[in-house]
Amino acid sequence: MTKVRKITYRDAVREALIEALERDPRVFLMGEDVGRYGGAYACSKGMLERFGEERIRDTPLSESGFVGAGIGAALGGMRPIVEVMTVNFSLLALDQIVNNAATLRHMSGGQFSVPIVIRMATGAGRQLAAQHSHSFECWYAHVPGIKVLAPATIADARGMLWPALLDPDPVIIFEHATLYNDEGEIAEEGDLSVDIERAATRRAGRDATVITYGGSVKKALAAAEMLADDGISCEVIDLRSLRPLDDETIIASVKRTHRAVIVDEGWRSGSLAAEISARITEQALYALDAPVARVCSVEVPIPYPRHLEIAATPQPESIAAAVKGVLRR
Amino acid sequence: MIEFRMPSLGADMDAGTLVEWLKKPGDPVRHGDIMAVVETQKGAIEIEVFDDGVLDQILTKPGEKVPVGHVIATIRGADEPPGEGPLPVGAPPPPPTAASAMPPASKVTPPPPVECPTRQISVTPAARHRAAELGIDLGQIEPGPDGIIGLDQIEAAKRPPPPEPERKPAGISFEEMRKAIAAAMAKSHREIPHYYVSSTIDVSLLMGWLEAENERRSLPARLLYAVPLIRALALALAETPELNGHYIDGRFLPATHVNMGIAVAMRGGGLIAPAIAKVEALTMDAMMDKLRDLVGRVRSGRLRSSELSEGTVTFSNLGEDTADEVLPIIYPPQVAIIGCGKIAKRPWVSEGSLVVRRTLTVSVAGDHRVSDGRRAARFLSRFEQLLKSPEAL
Amino acid sequence: MTDQELAEFVRSTLIKVAPDLESEVFAPDKDFREQFEIDSMDMLNFIVALHQATGIDIPERDYNKLVSLSGCVAYLRAKGYGQ
Numbered sequence: 001m002t003k004v005r006k007i008t009y010r011d012a013v014r015e016a017l018i019e020a021l022e023r024d025p026r027v028f029l030m031g032e033d034v035g036r037y038g039g040a041y042a043c044s045k046g047m048l049e050r051f052g053e054e055r056i057r058d059t060p061l062s063e064s065g066f067v068g069a070g071i072g073a074a075l076g077g078m079r080p081i082v083e084v085m086t087v088n089f090s091l092l093a094l095d096q097i098v099n100n101a102a103t104l105r106h107m108s109g110g111q112f113s114v115p116i117v118i119r120m121a122t123g124a125g126r127q128l129a130a131q132h133s134h135s136f137e138c139w140y141a142h143v144p145g146i147k148v149l150a151p152a153t154i155a156d157a158r159g160m161l162w163p164a165l166l167d168p169d170p171v172i173i174f175e176h177a178t179l180y181n182d183e184g185e186i187a188e189e190g191d192l193s194v195d196i197e198r199a200a201t202r203r204a205g206r207d208a209t210v211i212t213y214g215g216s217v218k219k220a221l222a223a224a225e226m227l228a229d230d231g232i233s234c235e236v237i238d239l240r241s242l243r244p245l246d247d248e249t250i251i252a253s254v255k256r257t258h259r260a261v262i263v264d265e266g267w268r269s270g271s272l273a274a275e276i277s278a279r280i281t282e283q284a285l286y287a288l289d290a291p292v293a294r295v296c297s298v299e300v301p302i303p304y305p306r307h308l309e310i311a312a313t314p315q316p317e318s319i320a321a322a323v324k325g326v327l328r329r
Numbered sequence: 330m331i332e333f334r335m336p337s338l339g340a341d342m343d344a345g346t347l348v349e350w351l352k353k354p355g356d357p358v359r360h361g362d363i364m365a366v367v368e369t370q371k372g373a374i375e376i377e378v379f380d381d382g383v384l385d386q387i388l389t390k391p392g393e394k395v396p397v398g399h400v401i402a403t404i405r406g407a408d409e410p411p412g413e414g415p416l417p418v419g420a421p422p423p424p425p426t427a428a429s430a431m432p433p434a435s436k437v438t439p440p441p442p443v444e445c446p447t448r449q450i451s452v453t454p455a456a457r458h459r460a461a462e463l464g465i466d467l468g469q470i471e472p473g474p475d476g477i478i479g480l481d482q483i484e485a486a487k488r489p490p491p492p493e494p495e496r497k498p499a500g501i502s503f504e505e506m507r508k509a510i511a512a513a514m515a516k517s518h519r520e521i522p523h524y525y526v527s528s529t530i531d532v533s534l535l536m537g538w539l540e541a542e543n544e545r546r547s548l549p550a551r552l553l554y555a556v557p558l559i560r561a562l563a564l565a566l567a568e569t570p571e572l573n574g575h576y577i578d579g580r581f582l583p584a585t586h587v588n589m590g591i592a593v594a595m596r597g598g599g600l601i602a603p604a605i606a607k608v609e610a611l612t613m614d615a616m617m618d619k620l621r622d623l624v625g626r627v628r629s630g631r632l633r634s635s636e637l638s639e640g641t642v643t644f645s646n647l648g649e650d651t652a653d654e655v656l657p658i659i660y661p662p663q664v665a666i667i668g669c670g671k672i673a674k675r676p677w678v679s680e681g682s683l684v685v686r687r688t689l690t691v692s693v694a695g696d697h698r699v700s701d702g703r704r705a706a707r708f709l710s711r712f713e714q715l716l717k718s719p720e721a722l
Numbered sequence: 723m724t725d726q727e728l729a730e731f732v733r734s735t736l737i738k739v740a741p742d743l744e745s746e747v748f749a750p751d752k753d754f755r756e757q758f759e760i761d762s763m764d765m766l767n768f769i770v771a772l773h774q775a776t777g778i779d780i781p782e783r784d785y786n787k788l789v790s791l792s793g794c795v796a797y798l799r800a801k802g803y804g805q
Contacts, residue, residue, distance in 0.1 A: 285454050286454040286458050288454050289480045548780060549770050
């Protein structure tokens with residue numbers, strides 16, 4: 001029996017960062033407040049003292065500038081981990097990410113690659129209001145040339161970083177801001193790296209497949225518990241990788257259950273949920289007993305007051321209602 | 330394409346009701362697989378297939394009664410394409426390849442168009458597919474309260490199988506069974522010229538041997554005395570083949586093996602004689618196991634078609650506790666039946682003195698068109714002789 | 723175990739072997755085989771079940787002591803079962 005210990009998601013991220021810096025001297029961490037402050041979410045607490053200024057680099061308040069610098073460092077042979085405080089601020093670095101990081105391999109005919117890892121906090125749920133509550137994973141998942149990951153569990157938070165660093169192309173890791181305080185078990189020792197291409201079935205079920213990622217995974221599991229009391233058995237799939245999507249796992253599940261509900265904290269129009277729905281229609285139409293349902297954020301800027309923020313974003317109750325809807329019960 | 334027909338499960342059977350299919354179109358089938366359950370007057374019988382291939386189409390729905398010989402399904406070879414016809418099944422789409430770019434448009438074959446019912450209804454793709462698979466006409470299905478026909482509506486529309494005969498014999502229709510037995514026995518009496526030969530045999534040696542055997546065996550391994558009797562009968566039949574086989578259309582077809590029907594009385598008055606195949610090749614232990622299994626399945630109402638149609642001779646030990654002698658009637662198309670009474674102590678003459686021995690009266694009924702009393706007497710004599718060396722059985 | 727409990731145990735063992743007898747009334751001193759058309763296979767299965775439930779080895783010569791409820795109860799007592 002593997003010995004386990006209990007840590008928080010935040011601890012898992014920190015341990016992953018420490019492991020990376022210890023394993024490869026080319027790895028370094030850069031971003032706003034990562035050094036002296038210990039990280040906006042405390043993910044790099046203590047690391048400046050341990051690894052020094054060269055490897056834990058506080059940057060100016062300029063996303064375009066420091067993401068560009070990170071891209072440059074990667075091109076130069078380093079393995080930078082660039083922390084963009086939240087996806088909201090990454091908009092200022094969109095040009096760097098989309099037009100440089102994502103395209104240089106292609107535009108250089110393979111002569112250059114950009115082995116950069118960009119970590120960003122994402123999502124709503126902490127009353128940070130409209131400009132600081134976005135879920136733009138789908139925008140990044142839209143772009144060829146990068147990989148997009150969404151660790152929703154402690155094990156994934158701990159284990160996705162190293163394989164991401166090994167990838168010779170840009171990888172973006174989205175950490176949902178409401179997960180940092182979550183606690184969970186992790187093995188004491190051994191290689192904690194995880195696969196970064198497959199979705200995971202977090203709960204097996206027969207009646208409907210709920211497909212989701214990031215901060216919505218635990219809401220989907222809570223909904224599944226509620227539905228189990230009504231005799232409805234839900235399968236919950238955690239996408240884990242948003243680009244590429246693991247079609248095989250999704251389609252196999254939907255073919256078995258005949259019903260799909262996608263939970264996506266982004267707004268429904270042009271969402272990742274819309275993309276997954278289209279794939280399900282393309283590959284499993286004749287297995288469907290109901291249209292694919294989507295549970296997304298209401299199409300308004302995310303509200304500031306708590307009760308409105310809750311009303312505007314997917315919740316276990318709305319997920320359960322959507323499942324009942326596809327079952328026509 | 331092979332036609333799978335409703336088999337005959339007895340001389341008196343002319344139709345059967347299909348209760349349940351145990352395979353569905355697209356399933357592979359192999360010789361010996363059980364295809365479906367059929368209800369006859371004798372209860373629920375599992376029918377087997379004797380070909381290899383893939384079940385192509387089901388042509389008889391659960392609940393339908395069809396005559397013996399009616400084609401109830403088709404079987405295609407593993408390489409044949411699915412057949413044309415009213416109920417083809419749509420092919421599933423191939424598995425998608427995981428791609429980081431846009432997924433390729435995979436080829437999906439839609440199920441064939443089902444006749445559009447005249448009213449406007451919405452049918453989900455899954456429901457349409459399932460209805461085609463089951464051969465259900467969508468026009469007959471009630472949509473749900475929202476006007477949609479989905480999987481739930483298809484499931485509800487599947488004809489519920491007729492209430493299964495209760496596994497306890499008390500639940501089987503004894504009326505029907507008696508009618509069937511009456512018909513078979515009347516036919517036998519009418520058509521088969523019976524003759525009878527009986528012999529009373531000293532079985533003390535056999536019983537002594539059996540008791541010693543059973544003493545050294547653990548309880549679950551002990552043998553009923555019927556087992557060495559059946560064994561001896563099977564070996565004796567090797568020398569009088571005109572007592573083992575079928576008489577059909579004016580001709581006797583001797584059998585290469587002895588498939589011995591065992592008459593089993595069912596509580597409440599039913600009677601059935603399913604066969605154990607190739608008893609000449611079974612050890613006594615194997616035969617005891619098969620006997621136990623067979624009687625168990627008679628009690629629970631789960632016999633196989635081959636057991637009812639392939640018997641080549643029958644043994645009736647129904648007198649075991651009660652009658653001195655049993656004079657049974659042959660089950661057509663067989664040509665003989667052997668009956669045994671109870672084992673009783675009788676006065677016996679042995680080497681000039683009067684002794685008491687355990688004895689058994691065995692009777693053979695034969696079809697006079699195929700054999701005569703002399704042949705039967707020889708058979709009994711050989712049987713008696715075999716029982717004198719039970720350890721060699 | 724009281725006699726009644728033993729009798730119930732014997733009855734339920736027989737019912738396991740012949741479930742269709744569940745609702746029948748058992749006359750305690752009458753031979754099962756006459757009451758219920760139990761044949762030699764049923765008897766043997768019943769005796770095997772008794773053996774498996776109690777661990778008592780039952781030689782063939784004792785079978786005729788086990789043909790009624792009361793006979794079974796007496797036999798089991800004599801073999802020390804249900805003390």
